[in-house]
Amino acid sequence: MxxxxxxxxxxxxxxxxxxxxxxxxxxxxxxxxxxxxxxxxxxxxxxxxxxxxxxxxxxxxxxxxxxxxxxxxxxxxxxxxxxxxxxxxxxxxxxxxxxxxxxxxxxxxxxxxxxxxxxxxxxxxxxxxxxxxxxxxxxxxxxxxxxxxxxxxxxxxxxxxxxxxxxxADCAKDYDAALRTYYTPHLDAMCPDCQARIETKPRRLLDCKVPACKALGKDAPSQLDFLxxxxxxxxxxxxxxxxxxxxxxxxxxxxxxxxxxxxxxxxxxxxxxxxxxxxxxxxxxxxxxxxxxxxxxxxxxxxxxxxxxxxxxxxxADLISGGRISPDVYAVALGDDAQAAILPLIATLRGAGLYVEYEPEKTTMKSQLKAADGKSSRFAMILGEDEVATKTVVIKNLLTKEQVTFPSSDTDIIVEHMQ
RNA sequence: GUGGGUGUAGUUCAAUGGCAGAGCACCGGAUUGUGGUUCCGGGCGUUGUGGGUUCGACUCCCAUCACCCACCCCA
The missing domain is CATH 3.30.930.10 (Bira Bifunctional Protein; Domain 2)
Structure with a gap:
């Protein structure tokens, strides 16, 4: 790479x-x-x-x-x-x-x-x-x-x-001065960083994690007493x-x-x-x-x-809830005629706000339903040669396995069915 | 900037200095138009990168890069 x-x-x-x-x-x-x-x-x-x-x-x-x-x-x-x-x-x-x-x-x-x-x-x-x-x-x-x-x-x-x-700013000035008077006698015991910081930023000495400095900090004057x-x-x-x-x-x-x-x-x-x-x-x-x-x-x-x-x-804390999006409908088309017929239907459903998945590279019923399942689609919309001939479409609920045949022109009813 | 650990397939991990493997995931198949389970098949990877030692290196040494953890600092 x-x-x-x-x-x-x-x-x-x-x-x-x-x-x-x-x-x-x-x-x-x-x-x-x-x-x-x-x-x-x-x-x-x-x-x-x-x-x-x-x-x-x-x-x-x-x-x-x-x-x-x-x-x-x-x-x-x-x-x-x-x-x-x-x-x-x-x-x-x-x-x-x-x-x-x-x-x-x-x-x-x-x-x-x-x-x-x-x-x-x-x-x-x-x-x-x-x-x-x-x-x-x-x-x-x-x-x-x-x-x-x-x-x-x-x-x-x-x-x-x-x-x-x-x-x-005034309180801070007094407090810094107090800190310097407190720390200066103990300079030798302090870490190099703190030795350098005592002039520029004495308040930073307070949250130093070096054990020696930390111990010193315990008895240092408190900020709150200098407000x-x-x-x-x-x-x-x-x-x-x-x-x-x-x-x-x-x-x-x-x-x-x-x-x-x-x-x-x-x-x-x-x-x-x-x-x-x-x-x-x-x-x-x-x-x-x-x-x-x-x-x-x-x-x-x-x-x-x-x-x-x-x-x-x-x-x-294990507080994650929710997840990636999954299709509302997976469109299953069997054969060229069915594909030509299902595309307008897909467009209509998408226009109604539904997430419709369709993968033309999968051609068999099995591979398409498998994919629908893999993507956790709620419904499958199935259109084969029979449906093309009768101008119908099969809507299958992939959870309950129930399927209903609709006239393919009844898009409003189909959308409603899938709400 | 300083220290310690790690680096192998998409991913999680194996391989006394002697032919680089498995699970998961992914794709396909198991009699014709119905998914999840099961079974079968499908990978060949510059072993992070560059050097070195060796007959031979994923394995040992050096360097380098990245990630993880800590110092530091802060969100």
Missing amino acids: KYKIPRGTFDILPDKSWLWQQLESTFFEVAKVYGYERIVTPIFEMSELFERSSGESSDIVQKEMYRFTDRKDRSFALRPEGTAPVVRSYVENHLDMQAKITKLYYMGPMFRYDRPQAGRYRQFYQYGVELIGSNHPYYDAEVIALQWDFLSRLGLQDIRVEINSVGC DEPCHEHFDQVKNYLDVMKVPFVVNPKIVRGLDYYTNTAFEFINDQLGAQNSIAGGGRYNGLFEQIGGKSIPAIGFAGGFERLLLSIEK
Whole structure:
């Protein structure tokens, strides 16, 4: 085989594509009942959009972006995440002038140059929502509830919702300083990564998995103790709303989001049965992002989820229902005259919305009925020389084995018979 | 980017360094126009790729690629 699919990508074949479609439409339905409308942005953007929004020092920008230059030497990148493009579009199209609050959702492929692993790909599919224009804590709870509803509709239980607040920029500054004072005396005991991160991103030390660092993290000061009054109040209200909306959650002060633009609420949906890549969705508030990208300051909150991990979860929990399409009718024609007579009938039935299968390469009764059975067709429509002569057609129910002969002109009755 | 495992027919897997096989799937047939069960027949594959050792390599060695798992990171 000469050509092979690029590393870390995958084809979605018919044996699975119906399931993907099911997931997508379920998400559409949930988004709809919360009043979110779809936005579609390009798959590539100016590199700078992601560099500015995600932060120069983030891993995404440092090593995971698919960058390329076009013929005029402009630098673009395949989108590694969905929020920045949505914000770019919102600002560029002046959506703030049309309504105070804008509720958007998106869905599509994202790209990151990572080493592939269980639940991790280089081209992967994300869905997400963004609520732009309000800092009200109800909305923090609303987007979390939306994702929770989505999972419930899929039948997914045993998912843990973890929430945290990283505060505003001021709180973060105080907290970072406190972390530095706490960790600096223990520098020698820490892993090289953390030693380097203590200056740039002290909060990242908290979720380091190296045992020594993890042990140190136990007694580290908590993010929650460094929230100023408004941020503290905001977090309390989010928790209240979640309680009222009956979304179960646990507070995990060690949640750290990978991207720079998050403020206040941060949350993650975790499935422990997934292996190393156990986060099926994550998000938070990003009140600081709009300023960074160039508009005025606008508060917003959102999240993104991964379809691959959702699919893994559903498969693990044995929640798959449904399947590929099968014919309503398999057309069986015996001989050239019968074929000529059955083709118009097929067209009529298809016009009525029925899935009619016909395979001219199979000529015998046996091979055609065998194929009908193999495809789990509900009915067979049989037309041989006798039927051509009498202008009739035989409709056989392949489950009950009952068959009825109709005049071939009574197409309405035939269609009705097969409903 | 780093480590470990794996790579043989469409697929799941066999083959003490000595002729590359089986199940499933697929196609055809078993007295003429009625399916699912059963029976019979139908494959020849650059053993991921490229080198090396050997009289001889699917088997041993090296490299490379891909997949899986983990680190890392996150969806």
